[in-house]
Each structure stands twice: as C-alpha cells, then as structure tokens.
Amino acid sequence: MAIPLVVGIDGSEASLQAVDWAADEAVRHGVPLHLLHAAAGEHEASDVISAASERAGERASTVALSSEVLHEDAASALVDRGRNAFALVLGARGLGDLTGLLLGAVSLAVAARADCPVVVVRGAVEHRDGRFGNVVVGVEEGEASGTALEFAFREAHVRGCRLTAVHAWNPSSRALTPRPARSWYALEAHRRPPSQVLDDALRGPARRYRDARVSPEVIEGPARRALLDAASKADLLVVGARSRQGHPGLQLGLINHALLHHAPCPVVVVPQI
Structure with missing residues (x-):
C-alpha cells in the first residue's frame, strides 16, 4: 500500500484549507490521505475529525481516507507520523496561535524537525x-x-x-x-x-x-x-x-x-x- 499524505488538523480555518490542498494533492499522486488530530478532549476531537473527513471526502471521493486522534504534543505526533509519509501538510496558522503571528508554532516546529517534505499551506485561494x-x-x-x-x-x-x-x-x-x-x-x-x-x-x-x-x-x-x-x-x-x-x-x-x-x-x- 502506498504511504499516505498526512495532514494535521485542529479545527482552524487554516487547517481546513490544508485539508483541501492535501485532498487535491492526494488525487494528483494517487496516494491515501490520513487526517491527524492531536488533542486533549474526546468530544472536541470527534467534531474536528468529522468536519475534516467530510470536507476531504467531498473534495477527493476516490482517495482512501483514514483519520487518527493522538493525545500528545501536536508537533511531536506529526514528526513521528512523517517518518512514514509521502509528505506532511499543515496550515499556516493554528487555533492556539497569537494574533499577528505569520506562521503557527506547530507548523514551524514540524518544518524544522520532519524527515519528509513538509507543506505549509498559505496564500490566497488562487x-x-x-x-x-x-x-x-x-x-x-x-x-x-x-x-x-x-x-x-x-x-x-x-x-x-x-x-x-x-x-x-x-x-x-x-x-x-x-x-x-x-x-x-x-x-x-x-x-x-x-x-x-x-x-x-x-x-x-x-x-x-x-x-x-x-x-x-x-x-x-x-x-x-x-x-x-x-x-x-x-x-x-x-x-x-x-x-x-x-x-x-x-x-x-x-x-x-x-x-x-x-x-x-x-x-x-x-x-x-
């Protein structure tokens, strides 16, 4: 089985934009798409995964889709999954980032530590x-x-x-x-x-x-x-x-x-x- 394209999600608009980009990329390369959410609360995690899965499924109906919730530091979880990933895809900003930051702390940490390509999805829709x-x-x-x-x-x-x-x-x-x-x-x-x-x-x-x-x-x-x-x-x-x-x-x-x-x-x- 092909190694998956892994996208980190946290419920933010930036992470949903990353899901859209990753879904298109998975279609282009014919690889599975794996949604990863690192969280503390079960209820919150379920809502985030459901929303992201629905969005990915609508955009890439032909792609094998899986999801996972890990109760650990988000950057560490993503770096670990990146050891067996086509690439890691992240939004430019997360829910916990301070107003005015241009790049989220998790995205920067993952980009500096991952063993696979890291995509930070940013920019206007075009x-x-x-x-x-x-x-x-x-x-x-x-x-x-x-x-x-x-x-x-x-x-x-x-x-x-x-x-x-x-x-x-x-x-x-x-x-x-x-x-x-x-x-x-x-x-x-x-x-x-x-x-x-x-x-x-x-x-x-x-x-x-x-x-x-x-x-x-x-x-x-x-x-x-x-x-x-x-x-x-x-x-x-x-x-x-x-x-x-x-x-x-x-x-x-x-x-x-x-x-x-x-x-x-x-x-x-x-x-x-």
Missing part, C-alpha cells in the same frame, strides 16, 4: 487552488537542492504545469579571497558562473522528466527577494533544507524562515537526503 500553472523551486550551489529539485519536477509533472527554477546569487558573496583551507576543487567550484550552477543542477532531473517545461532564471540579488517575487505567480514554492550536523532536525536558515512566514503561496520544505 495560489492554493493551482490557478497559475507554475511551480517554483529555489536552487542553491552544491548538492543542497537535489531532493528539492526531484520533488519540484515531480510536482510539475503530475500537475502538467511549468517549472520555474530560480538561482539567485550575490556577486560579493562569490568573490574569491585566499583561504589556505580551501581545496583546488572548492576554488574551481566557486568560480562557476551562476548560469552553469543552475544548468548543472537541472541536468539530472530534466533527463528523468523529459516532458518538463522548465524556465531557468538566474537572478542577481538576495535569494529571499528573488523567491518571494517568483512565488507571487506560483501555485507552489519548493525549497531544500540540510540536516543539522550532529543534531536532530534541519537547518532552515534565514531564507527558509522568511519564505515560510511571507510566501504568497504554499511552501514545501524538502529535507536533503
């Missing part, structure tokens, strides 16, 4: 419902974007839409300064022009998805601004995250934090394998 026909992926230098690129190519494939691959670079950050610890290979890699960095990253997945319509974009300037601008006309923004060396969890970094808080469309954080 972004959540896939009306732009465009998936955007951020491409870093090196191998940090490999798994994110595979995810993004697959998403564009199942959606039958365009893939915009964005590589942003800052000239000052690429300036070579002599450092004895650097190897010849590291220096040569640092000299690669940005267009070559992007072309090299796209070559492998493009061979596997030969029907992909890829628009490579090399942008001089901060990655945060480049990706937010590209996401303004996107159905999905995909970024990668490295594992913390010697510590559990992911290095979300300042750019990913900014995207999770401010992106105008759903954001996927894909752990680098």
Whole structure:
C-alpha cells in the first residue's frame, strides 16, 4: 500500500484549507490521505475529525481516507507520523496561535524537525487552488537542492504545469579571497558562473522528466527577494533544507524562515537526503 499524505488538523480555518490542498494533492499522486488530530478532549476531537473527513471526502471521493486522534504534543505526533509519509501538510496558522503571528508554532516546529517534505499551506485561494500553472523551486550551489529539485519536477509533472527554477546569487558573496583551507576543487567550484550552477543542477532531473517545461532564471540579488517575487505567480514554492550536523532536525536558515512566514503561496520544505 502506498504511504499516505498526512495532514494535521485542529479545527482552524487554516487547517481546513490544508485539508483541501492535501485532498487535491492526494488525487494528483494517487496516494491515501490520513487526517491527524492531536488533542486533549474526546468530544472536541470527534467534531474536528468529522468536519475534516467530510470536507476531504467531498473534495477527493476516490482517495482512501483514514483519520487518527493522538493525545500528545501536536508537533511531536506529526514528526513521528512523517517518518512514514509521502509528505506532511499543515496550515499556516493554528487555533492556539497569537494574533499577528505569520506562521503557527506547530507548523514551524514540524518544518524544522520532519524527515519528509513538509507543506505549509498559505496564500490566497488562487495560489492554493493551482490557478497559475507554475511551480517554483529555489536552487542553491552544491548538492543542497537535489531532493528539492526531484520533488519540484515531480510536482510539475503530475500537475502538467511549468517549472520555474530560480538561482539567485550575490556577486560579493562569490568573490574569491585566499583561504589556505580551501581545496583546488572548492576554488574551481566557486568560480562557476551562476548560469552553469543552475544548468548543472537541472541536468539530472530534466533527463528523468523529459516532458518538463522548465524556465531557468538566474537572478542577481538576495535569494529571499528573488523567491518571494517568483512565488507571487506560483501555485507552489519548493525549497531544500540540510540536516543539522550532529543534531536532530534541519537547518532552515534565514531564507527558509522568511519564505515560510511571507510566501504568497504554499511552501514545501524538502529535507536533503
């Protein structure tokens, strides 16, 4: 049996929007949908599960649907279920979040700790419902974007839409300064022009998805601004995250934090394998 797409629900409007998005995604990929609610009260949990199940069933009647209530910390429960999940899907805000917060505490904690891709569903309805026909992926230098690129190519494939691959670079950050610890290979890699960095990253997945319509974009300037601008006309923004060396969890970094808080469309954080 296919591993499920898991969506965290708490009864908030944001979590119901996540259910809608997850139901559509489960249909696209042909995977089961599993609703997870971490709660203290049985009556409340029953109401939340019933409402979410009805909503998912109406939106994705052909998808195998299951649900679960766990009496434990929501972030821990989701991270645990994410060890055997196609992806975890969460709303941008939860019931317990303070007014004015741009991203819920549970969503941020899960994005920083999960072993599978984490989707934070945010943005206006036109972004959540896939009306732009465009998936955007951020491409870093090196191998940090490999798994994110595979995810993004697959998403564009199942959606039958365009893939915009964005590589942003800052000239000052690429300036070579002599450092004895650097190897010849590291220096040569640092000299690669940005267009070559992007072309090299796209070559492998493009061979596997030969029907992909890829628009490579090399942008001089901060990655945060480049990706937010590209996401303004996107159905999905995909970024990668490295594992913390010697510590559990992911290095979300300042750019990913900014995207999770401010992106105008759903954001996927894909752990680098």
